[in-house]
Amino acid sequence: MNLVSLSALSPEDVRAIWRLAALPPVDVQGAAAWSFEGNGIRTRTTFLKAFHELNLSVIELPNLLKTNERVCDLAGYLDPFYDIYVIRESNHERLAEFAASSRRPVVNAMSNAGHxxxxxxxxxxxxxxxxxxxxxxxxxxxxxxxxxxxxxxxxxxxxxxxxxxxxxxxxxxxxxxxxxxxxxxxxxxxxxxxxxxxxxxxxxxxxxxxxxxxxxxxxxxxxxxxxxxxxxxxxxxxxxxxxxxxxxxxxxxxxxxxxxxxxx
Missing domain, CATH: 3.40.50.1370 (Aspartate/ornithine carbamoyltransferase)
Structure with missing residues (x-):
């Protein structure tokens, strides 16, 4: 499951996320890939703190989707190393294409089409x-x-x-x-x-x-x-x-x- 746009969620998904938000953090562990275009000082701050609170190790992949490599190849090579991707990428179509190619969850941390x-x-x-x-x-x-x-x-x-x-x-x-x-x-x-x-x-x-x-x-x-x-x-x-x-x-x-x- 991905969160590239809110239209992909059901009402039950939204309510479940809100219920979790009211609870203390848990230790989920795992590895997160982190690619963040631009400043986004609030979003950057809170995602990095969220990784820490969930005990997720984070590897930064600057400009992950700015290469000329096909997204299916990127996902194919990178998926074995990661449990989740968090990506801030202005090109929403390329972000959505990467999410569709990956076997891991992808979070849109902002694109030109949604936040x-x-x-x-x-x-x-x-x-x-x-x-x-x-x-x-x-x-x-x-x-x-x-x-x-x-x-x-x-x-x-x-x-x-x-x-x-x-x-x-x-x-x-x-x-x-x-x-x-x-x-x-x-x-x-x-x-x-x-x-x-x-x-x-x-x-x-x-x-x-x-x-x-x-x-x-x-x-x-x-x-x-x-x-x-x-x-x-x-x-x-x-x-x-x-x-x-x-x-x-x-x-x-x-x-x-x-x-x-x-x-x-």
């Missing part, structure tokens, strides 16, 4: 601090991103509805996603993400006035966030900011993902 562990973590935060996710009014604010695509997938898997506020040129027909050009009348949580390059002229920052119109919901900006970019309000000055410590949940959720995939 499943980040979204599983934020959804777990909503579920455990705001209320059952099927009943929470969730608003995505801004143009489509890899994070928002993972939110779309999770909404389809778990059967809840999202409101996605963005310019009409970005509107699509996606199950469980209601696209809008205007903010909803009410929301319980608003999630932002950094704007992809080239979308600045079609995007409007989230303001304190927007938040007030929605009833002052919890603000959950996806880091790294930019005040003056996707946000005109400084989260530190907004009383319902989810807070920096919210991202501490990356560790138990990523640890649970590793533990769950290794067990299955």
């Amino acid at each position: 499943p562990c980040e979204v599983l973590t934020d959804a777990y935060f909503i579920e455990t601090t705001i209320g059952p996710i099927q009943k929470v009014r969730i608003c995505l604010w801004g143009p489509p991103t890899n994070v928002f695509r993972s939110w779309h997938e999770l909404a389809s898997v778990l059967g809840f509805t999202l409101v996605h506020v963005c310019h009409e040129s970005f509107h699509e027909t996606i199950p469980n996603v209601a696209f809008s050009s205007a903010s909803p009348e009410a929301a319980d949580v608003v999630i932002t993400d950094g704007w992809p390059r080239g979308t600045e002229q079609l995007s409007r920052p989230l303001s304190v006035e927007d938040l007030a119109r929605m009833g002052n919901p919890v603000l959950l900006p996806t880091p790294p966030f930019t005040v003056g970019g996707e946000l005109s309000v400084d989260p530190r000055r907004y009383p319902h900011f989810a807070g920096y410590e919210q991202k501490k949940l990356l560790l138990p959720v990523q640890r649970a993902v590793l533990q769950y995939l290794l067990a299955t």
Whole structure:
């Protein structure tokens, strides 16, 4: 079983990962291959701590999928040495092809098409601090991103509805996603993400006035966030900011993902 995109999970998989996240770490042992493109300072920090807590030995394979070698050959040669792969790779198609070729679990630590562990973590935060996710009014604010695509997938898997506020040129027909050009009348949580390059002229920052119109919901900006970019309000000055410590949940959720995939 892989976690390349959230659409590959069932509702039972998601709930099982969340249950594991609430439990202390266990000693699973084994060997993990680790290839991490870019900075990703939070994701990098928490995955490395998760490996340690599960007693997984880690071997770094820089730029694993950047070679010209066929992914079937890479997987064929490397699988005997590893129990799981954790890969941050911008080329989602190549990552998915490698996962399909490997006999070991593959975790997408971020690609250009999705950020499943980040979204599983934020959804777990909503579920455990705001209320059952099927009943929470969730608003995505801004143009489509890899994070928002993972939110779309999770909404389809778990059967809840999202409101996605963005310019009409970005509107699509996606199950469980209601696209809008205007903010909803009410929301319980608003999630932002950094704007992809080239979308600045079609995007409007989230303001304190927007938040007030929605009833002052919890603000959950996806880091790294930019005040003056996707946000005109400084989260530190907004009383319902989810807070920096919210991202501490990356560790138990990523640890649970590793533990769950290794067990299955």
